[in-house]
Amino acid sequence: MQDILKVGIAGLGTVGASVVRLMAKRDNLLSEAAGRRIKVVAVSARSRDKDRGIVLDGMRWVEDPIALATDSGIDVFVELIGGAGDPAKQAVEAALGAGKAVVTANKALLATHGTALARRAEKKGVALNFEAAVAGGIPVIKTLREGLVGNAIERVYGILNGTCNYILSRMADEGISFEDCLKDAQRLGYAEADPTFDVDGFDTAHKLALLTSLAFGTLVDTKGISIEGIRSIKPVDLKMADELGYRVKLLGVALRTADGVEQRVHPTFVPKDSAIAQVNGVLNAVAIDADAVDLTLVGPGAGGDATASAVIADIADIARGHRTAPFIRPVASLTQPTRAPLTHHEGGYYIRLEVVDRPGTAARIASRMAQNKISLESIVQRRSGPVRGGTDPAAADAPAPVVLITYATTEAAVQRALRSMDTDGVLLGRPQVIRIERS
Ligand SMILES: NC(=O)C1=CN([C@@H]2O[C@H](COP(=O)(O)OP(=O)(O)OC[C@H]3O[C@@H](n4cnc5c(N)ncnc54)[C@H](O)[C@@H]3O)[C@@H](O)[C@H]2O)C=CC1
Ligand SMILES: N[C@@H](CC=O)C(=O)O
Numbered sequence: 001m002q003d004i005l006k007v008g009i010a011g012l013g014t015v016g017a018s019v020v021r022l023m024a025k026r027d028n029l030l031s032e033a034a035g036r037r038i039k040v041v042a043v044s045a046r047s048r049d050k051d052r053g054i055v056l057d058g059m060r061w062v063e064d065p066i067a068l069a070t071d072s073g074i075d076v077f078v079e080l081i082g083g084a085g086d087p088a089k090q091a092v093e094a095a096l097g098a099g100k101a102v103v104t105a106n107k108a109l110l111a112t113h114g115t116a117l118a119r120r121a122e123k124k125g126v127a128l129n130f131e132a133a134v135a136g137g138i139p140v141i142k143t144l145r146e147g148l149v150g151n152a153i154e155r156v157y158g159i160l161n162g163t164c165n166y167i168l169s170r171m172a173d174e175g176i177s178f179e180d181c182l183k184d185a186q187r188l189g190y191a192e193a194d195p196t197f198d199v200d201g202f203d204t205a206h207k208l209a210l211l212t213s214l215a216f217g218t219l220v221d222t223k224g225i226s227i228e229g230i231r232s233i234k235p236v237d238l239k240m241a242d243e244l245g246y247r248v249k250l251l252g253v254a255l256r257t258a259d260g261v262e263q264r265v266h267p268t269f270v271p272k273d274s275a276i277a278q279v280n281g282v283l284n285a286v287a288i289d290a291d292a293v294d295l296t297l298v299g300p301g302a303g304g305d306a307t308a309s310a311v312i313a314d315i316a317d318i319a320r321g322h323r324t325a326p327f328i329r330p331v332a333s334l335t336q337p338t339r340a341p342l343t344h345h346e347g348g349y350y351i352r353l354e355v356v357d358r359p360g361t362a363a364r365i366a367s368r369m370a371q372n373k374i375s376l377e378s379i380v381q382r383r384s385g386p387v388r389g390g391t392d393p394a395a396a397d398a399p400a401p402v403v404l405i406t407y408a409t410t411e412a413a414v415q416r417a418l419r420s421m422d423t424d425g426v427l428l429g430r431p432q433v434i435r436i437e438r439s
């Protein structure tokens, strides 16, 4: 067998510890598959004494991750610290500068500095692999970089955050509160160190930005993404979705339109009978619509072992001497994407309104929708206040939810209709607006 590929790992948390454990377990198999022995020779993390349930015998401990990145005893630097700033950024820059191949699971770092890092990797002729950064254990980066390279891609979309899918699935199926579901996702190692990245949609946006670049040959553009998280989703929305034949998923969608690239992250109604609606819990799904092939990949999007599986595959590629440009094409040929405005978005909508419960309100809503050329597929009115005809004087103006499902329309028309209802004085509180994605 040839010489050994020497690996240094910075970060021994959920993912790092799984990488060390799985690499030890698969030692022979991995070496056979890669045609070369792969060995973790040095590690770095915040606390040396912490019990991680892994064996670090034979691995040097390096206090400073940046020192490890340039250590002459390693060939590959694996960054599993996280965060778009230092020390992760400085360590990856240092490793590439020193001509080391880099493997990272850090989507925040790549979404923010991916282009610059890819340029550095290119200059040194080394790999910058990040399979674990998008949809955890699903080999979607390899699919886009290699398997679909002969396709022109029209749309890439999917469930890209395991924590949110876990929360939405359990809220819908078990009636568990948002807060309790989030606590469980953190305990299971799915959530980011700061879980607001998950629930407010930023983690999905980071991953979407990388997918968009790979799919459309554009520079990584997080600023062009419209982002909404899942905090506003109430049990009533999940219940209405169920009654109306939908599931609610946090989707990241990148679409080529006549106006440019539309990139959006938001909770979405998906038809119950669609493939994506069946993807629950921590599972992710990435659907790719291309000219020659349409496909959907499904698999675990978060968790130590699932993510480690992708990290190890990236290391194995380096051991094989297999290298592709980080974003498929050389950075110089990536184009600046034209951003399609969200107001031009076309599709169906779920709209939940809290309205004053008095005669004529439903007619007023229907007429405002008609004025904006919005056709309604269904309208459901629920009485939440006291029974009409009762003696309670507060009953007259009690809030009552009205739920609308529209046929395809534009975002601009929906916003105009809601503004006009607001001036009519029929709305109580902010309308809930959820886009519908047909697959
Ligand atoms: N947990 C998951 O399911 C997934 C995580 N990722 C990404 O993988 C990376 C690691 O995530 P986790 O393992 O979940 O995080 P974690 O928080 O469990 O582990 C982070 C590790 O980095 C070390 N670290 C943190 N700050 C440090 C510093 N200043 N200096 C030295 N070491 C430091 C910590 O000691 C710890 O060992 C992140 O970029 C994350 O976004 C990607 C896909 C899935
Ligand atoms: N926090 C992320 C981890 C994987 O990227 C998620 O929940 O998907």
Ligand code: NA
Pocket (backbone or CB within 6 Å): 131, 132, 133, 134, 135, 136, 137, 138, 139, 140, 141, 310
């Ligand atoms: Na992946």
